[in-house]
Amino acid sequence: MPSPSPPLRPHPHLYEINTWVWLQELSGRTQRELTLGDIPDQEWDALKEKGFDCVWLMGIWERSAQSRAIARSLPFLRDEYDQALPGWQESDVVGSPYAIRAYRPDPALGTWDDVERILRKLHDRGMQLILDFVPNHTSLDHEWVASHPEYYIQGQSQEYQLAPHEFFVVGESDNPRYLAHGRDPFFSPWTDTAQLNYFHGETRAAMMGVLDTIAPYCDGIRCDMAMLILNEVFHRTWGRLLMDREWPANEFWSEAIAGRPGWLWIAEVYWDLEWDMQQLGFQYTYDKRLYERLRQFNPQGIVSHLRASLEYQRKLVRFLENHDEARSAVVFGRQAHSAFSVLLATLPGLRLYHQGQLEGKRVRLPVQLGRSAAEPLDEMTVSYYSRLLKLSHEDVFHFGNWRLLSLEGEQNVTSLLAYQWTWQEQWKMIVVNLSPAEAQGRVCFTDEFPFSEQEYACILLQDVFSDCSYEFGQETYRKNGLLLKLAPYEWQIFSVMAVRGGFKS
Structure with missing residues (x-):
């Protein structure tokens, strides 16, 4: 197995890569079909040279055939594909990386051996590998749906009749089960997912097992919508379907993190729950509040936000874009983008850069797509980020x-x-x-x-x-x-x- 994780300096730099799309781009560049095990060493060298401490390979886990079919059928998604990839084909829609069928590398991308090889190469360069963990839900065709339906939130026939878009039916016609789709309580359900039940002890144990499966192949994980499985949030969302189950004695996260020391834990979290997640052991939590104030062009709000305690701020994930957000070059415009990228590079906390950001890309790609349209390089942005990354690599911005x-x-x-x-x-x-x-x-x-x-x-x-x-x-x-x-x-x-x-x- 690979060597222990290399030490991570304070205020590290993280680079997010859309893995499926990246492999398509590299394959086109080299004129041969590449998998994870074929990524040229110079790609890792280039990221090291830019000063990145961690690489987040977003979307390596096995995707779902049902999720793919749904992603090809929904009109609003098809409209997004038209905008992002004119002339797209059905084969370009590979399904959501957040409707995971199994925590193993997607066969289209590579194998466990390939992931281990990447981990070794990053370690050789003093870098860490971050992978996804989606705690809230699985795909509709995950093996547990058939073998362990008790792991999921279930409704009764009457709930299904009242809100059929919130459930899907599994099992025999004479004994159907109505499993809930995963959801954020403030939005419609994710209809390509199945909602796990975190008030069920065996579900928690099974998800702990998933973490154990992932652990040998990475240095840390980015936890998708991590606040959804907090006991209070989960009960508020699903209480009506929990059948008066007892509250768990502890938070899932506190047990998971305590049992895996030395791992890097990054939480995607909103609703002002960042501090709560930090107290449970997350080293870094998303700073959506700063991002929103930047988007609102709210100087007073930005300055006020930065008056928070340094203990809190040093654990925030600063970003101007990621796979969920519009491209920063479009959102902010050239002048503001330049100013705000200085904040990204030099404020305390983990500094997250998104694939394409350094080149000034303008098209946000839906995560269901496996190919992107070619975009011209913005030479001014490339030059600017090159100088800024070199500057922010200096020790004073990490140890000072x-x-x-x-x-x-x-x-x-x-x-x-x-x-x-x-x-x-x-x-x-x-x-x-x-x-x-x-x-x-x-x-x-x-x-x-x-x-x-x-x-x-x-x-x-x-x-x-x-x-x-x-x-x-x-x-x-x-x-x-x-x-x-x-x-x-x-x-x-x-x-x-x-x-x-x-x-x-």
Whole structure:
């Protein structure tokens, strides 16, 4: 088996890959059909060179024939395919990666040996492998549906008659069972899934067994819609069908995480339950709140969100896009995208980048598709992200101390955000205008100032993305603050140096 997981630095970088689509792209590039075991080493080398700590191979598990048939038939999905992949064929619809038939590699993608080979290659490069875990539901044709229907939420005939879209029928006609489709309580059911019952002890044990199956082949898991199986949430969603079952003594997650030390646990979670999931042991939880405030172009909300405790923030998954969200290049536009990607790269927490984001791709691909349309590279975005990733790979952004800085008005000051990272002799300061209007303000230094007065006579600020530098005397800088004037969505990243004895002439 592969070596132990390589150590993960603080504030790691994670790259999400749509595995099926990626293999199609690589196959087209190499003019031969590739599986997981055939991925060229230079692909892993390139990700390492960009500074990624982890690779998330999204969607490697066996997909469902029934899910595929449903995905080919639903009108709203067919409309999405038309938008994302004009001229698509039925064969391009491979089914949802979140309606899992079995936790084994899909035969179209590869084998367990192939996954183990990838894990070894990533470990050789000091990187970790993340795979999917979908706790809430299985596909309709998972083997448990026939062999263990008791693992699932079940209704009675009357519930099925009232809401047939919420259930599907299994078993013999003289003894039918009405199994519920998986769902988020705020939306319609996922009709290609079967809802597991987490108030049933044997279901929990079976899902623990799934984790044991996955464990030797990865360093951690991204848990889909992880909050849905919290005891309180689950009871609120399914209480009417739980037949007065006793509440489990513990949360599934606390037991699962405690039993698998050393694994990296990432939770997709919403509804302000991020802190709760962190307390159960998740090292990282989705930061949808920041994403929503960025999409709303809400500077005050963004700054307010970043005032939360550092203990909480360092466990958040920051992102501008993923497979569920629209492409960031489209959502934000070039100016705001540039500014917000600086936040992604330099805020504390796990920094999630999505396949195609670094190239400026604009088409969001439905997860049911196994092929994407060709898009031209946005050379400006490629160059920009290359420089930004190189910068954020520096140790100061991983091992340093992060602090939000105070700002005092001048013009539109509430749209400005300033923070710093300090580590050993390194000091970086980031200032971002979060608005489409010019903004001006003073960065104030009190206890945040990392040098004592005896250590320096002057301060030098070097803009790391340009040749600009600024010089300040101690009194001006420390007592009056730093006056900054930024154009709409402008940002600056400074290397700050204390100069003993003043500047050379």
